[in-house]
Amino acid sequence: MTKIKLYDLTAANEQQRFSPYCWRIHMALKHKRLPFETVPIRFTDKEFLEFSGQGLVPVLVDGEQTIFDSWRIAEYLEQAYPDAPSLFRSPDGKRHARFIKHWTESLHPMVSRMIIRDVYDEIHEKDKSYFRESREQRLGKTLEDAAADREDTRKKFTAALSPLRLAVAEEPFLCGDHPGFADYIVFGMFQWSRCSSPFPIILAEDTLAVWQKRMLDLYAGYAASFPTAGQGK
Amino acid sequence: MTKIKLYDLTAANEQQRFSPYCWRIHMALKHKRLPFETVPIRFTDKEFLEFSGQGLVPVLVDGEQTIFDSWRIAEYLEQAYPDAPSLFRSPDGKRHARFIKHWTESLHPMVSRMIIRDVYDEIHEKDKSYFRESREQRLGKTLEDAAADREDTRKKFTAALSPLRLAVAEEPFLCGDHPGFADYIVFGMFQWSRCSSPFPIILAEDTLAVWQKRMLDLYAGYAASFPTAGQGK
Numbered sequence: 309m310t311k312i313k314l315y316d317l318t319a320a321n322e323q324q325r326f327s328p329y330c331w332r333i334h335m336a337l338k339h340k341r342l343p344f345e346t347v348p349i350r351f352t353d354k355e356f357l358e359f360s361g362q363g364l365v366p367v368l369v370d371g372e373q374t375i376f377d378s379w380r381i382a383e384y385l386e387q388a389y390p391d392a393p394s395l396f397r398s399p400d401g402k403r404h405a406r407f408i409k410h411w412t413e414s415l416h417p418m419v420s421r422m423i424i425r426d427v428y429d430e431i432h433e434k435d436k437s438y439f440r441e442s443r444e445q446r447l448g449k450t451l452e453d454a455a456a457d458r459e460d461t462r463k464k465f466t467a468a469l470s471p472l473r474l475a476v477a478e479e480p481f482l483c484g485d486h487p488g489f490a491d492y493i494v495f496g497m498f499q500w501s502r503c504s505s506p507f508p509i510i511l512a513e514d515t516l517a518v519w520q521k522r523m524l525d526l527y528a529g530y531a532a533s534f535p536t537a538g539q540g541k
Numbered sequence: 542m543t544k545i546k547l548y549d550l551t552a553a554n555e556q557q558r559f560s561p562y563c564w565r566i567h568m569a570l571k572h573k574r575l576p577f578e579t580v581p582i583r584f585t586d587k588e589f590l591e592f593s594g595q596g597l598v599p600v601l602v603d604g605e606q607t608i609f610d611s612w613r614i615a616e617y618l619e620q621a622y623p624d625a626p627s628l629f630r631s632p633d634g635k636r637h638a639r640f641i642k643h644w645t646e647s648l649h650p651m652v653s654r655m656i657i658r659d660v661y662d663e664i665h666e667k668d669k670s671y672f673r674e675s676r677e678q679r680l681g682k683t684l685e686d687a688a689a690d691r692e693d694t695r696k697k698f699t700a701a702l703s704p705l706r707l708a709v710a711e712e713p714f715l716c717g718d719h720p721g722f723a724d725y726i727v728f729g730m731f732q733w734s735r736c737s738s739p740f741p742i743i744l745a746e747d748t749l750a751v752w753q754k755r756m757l758d759l760y761a762g763y764a765a766s767f768p769t770a771g772q773g774k
Contacts, residue, residue, distance in 0.1 A: 397633055401631075404634075404640065406708065407640065407704055407708050407715070408640070410703065410707040410708055411644065414700075414704055467647075470647045471644040471647055474643040475643055478639070479636075482636075484632065
């Protein structure tokens with residue numbers, strides 16, 4: 309059996325992985341106890357993804373199968389490995405995860421503004437001009453201006469996290485006693501920040517830090533074992 | 542069998558019902574096909590709720606049972622009427638509804654600011670000074686000031702609704718092909734506004750209006766049959 313391959317975004321330091329969408333799949337593969345290896349991809353390495361018919365990570369290659377888009381990859385893993393622990397558990401569990409996906413992605417722009425200038429510092433030299441140009445066009449401002457009011461953005465982000473904070477005060481994970489894909493979706497957002505920026509997007513005293521720690525500890529501290537921002541320089 | 546009684550907040554016009562929490566239970570009772578009657582309660586009628594040991598609607602009385610708090614009432618109905626259509630369907634469905642509850646309640650303050658001055662117009666004379674005083678203390682501003690920038694609040698509210706908009710573009714209801722308690726929770730917020738204020742909290746062209754219409758049509762147009770703002774004057 310050929311090992312599953314996950315094409316994964318990397319910083320200048322090849323061990324440093326920070327795509328929120330790829331992190332969903334790292335965790336999904338650990339959840340399903342599937343052995344895999346990652347293929348590091350930088351922003352300007354798009355030619356290495358051409359075989360997938362598009363240009364974005366994550367891409368998963370499993371034998372003859374090539375799948376892109378993190379949600380579709382999760383669906384593929386569920387269907388291809390029905391005996392492995394389920395990411396969704398039930399149609400309602402999948403619906404829950406789907407709403408969490410929409411909700412989380414509605415928060416991504418705030419996280420992006422807080423960390424984007426730091427991401428620029430972490431990525432490979434050859435990626436920097438592409439990154440600055442494409443992101444500044446999307447933001448309508450410079451990376452420096454986007455990050456300038458990040459303490460204020462953090463206040464808004466902290467308020468917007470209230471539904472998550474309440475949910476994980478009631479149960480250990482968004483999915484109950486055990487984590488599921490809904491947890492990995494939100495955790496991907498936190499790993500994006502943790503692995504690319506020294507700026508804390510939540511304060512240390514935020515009760516959400518308890519959930520984040522729980523996620524970092526999963527699978528023998530798998531996510532915690534990756535380099536955080538600055539270690540690669 | 543004694544009919545279930547729902548103690549329900551009312552405006553000056555006794556037919557006009559606008560509590561978002563009570564609307565959750567109206568819809569839950571229709572969902573479960575349980576006959577019920579409502580007991581109209583005004584803000585300053587708290588003495589009529591004393592038997593429940595607290596002062597907030599909804600209160601449900603079912604024979605010997607008295608239950609308050611909309612979430613606990615839903616749990617009670619599930620447990621007491623297991624053969625009636627389920628509000629949650631599964632533990633994951635309940636978890637989904639619970640997150641939707643936290644998310645919806647994080648949006649309530651925005652709706653409150655948009656409609657609160659109009660609510661004041663609709664409620665009974667004897668409630669007005671209590672309402673103005675308690676709400677202005679909570680808001681830290683006058684009702685008029687809270688409503689002054691409501692076009693701007695609507696823009697923020699419209700943006701914040703994006704996870705719901707995406708979810709109900711994929712399936713007819715938050716709970717899939719059939720509505721469930723998660724839908725009733727969000728719909729309660731819309732009924733709160735619809736039945737107490739002429740101000741549209743979403744624009745007519747918002748795709749969410751399609752979902753709202755679907756909810757209004759349920760159970761032979763039950764929710765649509767209640768008076769909207771202004772009709773009672």
